[in-house]
Each structure stands twice: as C-alpha cells, then as structure tokens.
Amino acid sequence: MSFHRFYASWFDHLNHLVHQLTLAPKPTTPQDNPALLQLVQKVISHYSQYYRAKSVAAQNDAVSLFAAPWSSSLERSLHWVAGWRPTIVFHLIYTETSARFESHIADILHGVRTGDLGDLSTAQLHRVSELQCETVREENEITRELAKWQEGAVELVEAGGDGNVEEKIGGLMSVLVKADELRMRTIWRVAEMLTPQQAVEFLIAAAELQFGVRVLGLNHDNQRENV
Template sequence: MTKFLSLLSLTFLFCYSKIDDHENGINFNIFVLGFCTMKNLTLFLLQRGTLNQKCPIDLIPPYIRYICTWPFPPCYNKNLCLGVCSTYIYHSTIIHMHVYLPLHVSVVVMTGDNSGRENDGFQAFFKCWIAEQNQHLDDLVVASKAADYNGDHDQVLLSSLVERVLKHYEQYYNAKFQWAKQEVLSMLSPPWRSSLEDAFLWIGGWRPSMAFHLLYSKSGLHPEDCSAELMRGLRFSNTGDLGDLSQWQLTMVDELQRRTIQEEKHISEKMAKLQETLADNPLVELSHLATDKMRKNNNVHEEGGDDHMERVESTLASKEEGLEKILHKADDLRITTLKNITQILSPLQAVHFLIAAAELNLRVHDWGIKKDDATN
C-alpha cells in the first residue's frame, strides 16, 4: 500500500510539472488527464477515510493530501476524467489491492468543472471533510462508551484516536491554506456555509475562545465561575469526563484562555486596520474615476476598460495578500487552541471534548442548512 501511494504521488508531481508545457501538443493533454485523474483518486481515498484495515487514512502522507488542494487546469474535462478515474480505481484498488470500494462514492468527490471556479473544488472537499468528521464522531463515542463501561481506560488507543481527529482538523486547515492562495475571498465568506454559521464566523471560521466556553459548558462550569473554583481548589468526582477537571487543569486552561484572547484581539486589530485601508486614496480615486466615466456614458457600467481594471486589480492584490496572511494567522490560532486544550486534558477527557466539538459543528451546520432551505 505504501508503494502504491508513493507511485501515486510521483505520478502526480510528474503530470503537474508538465501541465504548463504547451509545446508538447498531444502529450500536454495526456499530462492534464493524468493529473486530474490522480487528483480525483486522491480525493476519493481521502473521502473514504479508510478503504478497510489495509489502508487507514494515516497511511496517506500529508504531501499526497495536499494534492486535493491544487486547482484543476482550465482545460479539465470532467466526464473524461470520471471514466478514467473509475477504471483506475477498479483495476488498481479492487483487483491488485483486494479492497472493495463503492465506486458511486467517487462521483461525490469529483471537483472542478469547465467554468474553472476554484471554490467549487473546496466545497466538494468540505462536504467530504464533514462526512469524515461524522465518522470520527461515531468513533469517539464508541471509544468513550467502551472506556466508561470497562473502567480500564486504554490510554494508548485513546491518545491515538485523539491524534487522528486532530490530524483531520489539520488536514482541513492545510487544504484551506492552499486554496486561499487562489481565492482568499471565498475562504473568508464561504458559500458552502449556511447563513446561521456565517453569522457567527470570525475571520472565516470559529472564534478560538469559543473552545473554552465549550469546555466549561461540558464541565458544568460557567467561565465566570472558574476563578472561584480555582480559589477553592475544588475537584470533581473521579469520572474521567469533563466534570473531573483538576485544579491544575483549571489553572492551565485559564492561562491558555487568557493568551488565546490576547492573540484573538491582536488578529482582530490587524483585520480592522486592513479593512480601513479600503478607503485609502488609491481606491477612492479609482472609484471616483469609474463613477465619473459612468456619468459621461449615461450610467452605463463601463469603468474605463482593461487599463482601469488592471489598476483596480493591482490595488486590490496587496489587500487580498493581507487578508490571506490574517486568515492564516486565525486558522493557525484555531488549530493551536484545539491542540493545547487536548494536551491539558487526559486522553479520555480529550475524547469527550472532541465529541462535544464535533456535535456542535455538525448540528449547527445541519440546522443552518434547514433554516436556509425553509427560507428559500
């Protein structure tokens, strides 16, 4: 299996490196087909999560996972690649690897179309990621019940499960980071999120300090009660869940929360300063020139031709670059906060925390979609 994945990555890199070589004529089309087919296969493997016990998701190296974040070429032919990908999956995985895959699932993860819209690809990736999170939630619940029932917590297995779930979050933010290089605006205002989710977004995602409120809610505490609990040095009953936080853990969580809030404020201030630059002189002058041009053309939307739009794009490019950097900082704080909280918790407590995080994310997503469907 490892050899197969290594060959897959080498084929990918070779095809992708040849896509820009337009002088090869027919060979160019072959390389495009090869790249798109390999990308579809990688997306399929990631969406499946585990083919069976022979191919756990952890065996797929990070550099192969990044493949699913690379954009399809403009000449990508979806129907052609669908056929080739299905054939490749059948011969390579079912016959040679002796694993059984529901081939119809591969249609779900095919991304890109002849319109070349970048966010369509990430939207497909997001749907697959949500499906994987739902599977991870089931795994977490089973592990927590088994540990509670047996009373003998297997620390190694629980720690491995926590690490796997955290890697899944990392996979999401790594993909988002790569896609933001192509289309940062859609990452900040994602169309694949519901209106409910969008209303609570902080710089393209969840606010890191919210993780502490989630932890306190599941532990039976309110944030304002933590200082009092620390002063009294209370411990809860030894249940192993989030109602069993020790004084040391509460102290560490409190310190981490303070640092996280400070970093949040720092990033928010950077975003505020960048947003204010929209009213800087270059864009104000360009907006005036465009409006003046429209008046002379009886309000027909002609904004000065290609030269004018080039100036607009050039001016906005630096601002989009700033947005990309801020988004990366925000996402980095999100995943760092998750990791730091789980490091403070015991493996079983971390499992309960990740269950709560997944439940909240999945249900809010479902509720938001239902509300949007009801109003449309």
C-alpha cells in the same frame, strides 16, 4: 478538487471519526490508554488537514473563503475571520465541565473519581484559564489586524485594476492564516491538557456543536427558500 467539494468530503469524514469516538470504550485508567490517544490524534490530524487545504485555497482566492458559500447563513453569521472564534472552545469546556460535575456530584462528594470532563484537576483548570487569557489576547490582535485591513477599503477601490489590488488581498490572506493557526493551535493545546478520555469527550462536544449549528442553519435556509 474545489474547496467546496473538499469541505463536503472532509465534513462527512468528521462524522465518521466522531462516531468512532462515541463507540470507544471508557478506559479503566484515566492516563494510560493508547487506543483512545490514537483516536484523539486521528481527529486532530483531520482538523489539521482541513486548515492545510484551507491555506492552499486562500492562496488562490482568500476573499471567497470569507464568503464561505459552502456554509449556511447561520454558520456565516457566527464566523470570526472566516471561521469559528477560538475562545468558544473555552466556553465549551466550562459548559461541559459544569454539566458533568453536576451529574456526578454525589459520586464526587464520596471521593469517587469519574475521570471525565467533570473531573478536571485544579492544575488542569489553571492551565485552561491561562490558555484562555493567552488566546483572548491573540484573538484581539488578529481582530485589530482585520479592522486595519478593512479601514483600507478606500485604498483598495482607488487601486482599481493595478497590481496593488493583489498585494492588498494578500494582506487579507495573512490575517486569515493567522486566525486559522490560532484555531488549530487552540484545539491541539486544549487536547494536550486533558487525559485521553477527557480529550475524547471534548472533541465529541466540539463536533456535535458544529454539527448542530450546521443542521439548524441548513434547515433555516431551506425554510426561507420554500417561502
């Protein structure tokens, strides 16, 4: 199966998993909820499957993954190293936390715990902030590696058809693998910091952002084709 077909199948199943998340009943206790935890693990495993398949595809043709023909123009415009920028996770967390906090502020002021993303503890916020700083550092290092590879474009052209071309493309694959490992690690570590209910809400918000960008991008491309 080509990666293009794999992605279409994977994306459809992500929709199915997110539907399961949205139907999951709200837990009576914030911590102890094996059913929700199992759902969270299923979704994270699904993301892991995507990056494993992408890694295999990169070994065959890393350049095509940067072109990402299965993505819309809008999606490609938002890509960082052939995928989403890891630090966007933290902007998403802060946005969701702020929105939910404001919607439940009356309850919170009366000491009622909502248990959702608007109810992150001080310790959780501190851990999220620390991970954000760590992720920014790793993201910047990968960006520098990609820039260094791109600066060698002259050498790539001069190499022509000799064996050095494959070696230089291998360097691009190495950068891509590091970026995907950071993306997957960021999802996993953020989910670990949250309660099962909060992790469900985080994964739903992340997927809905992905769905929303894809729909907007496909609509935009269709409009351009019809002009």
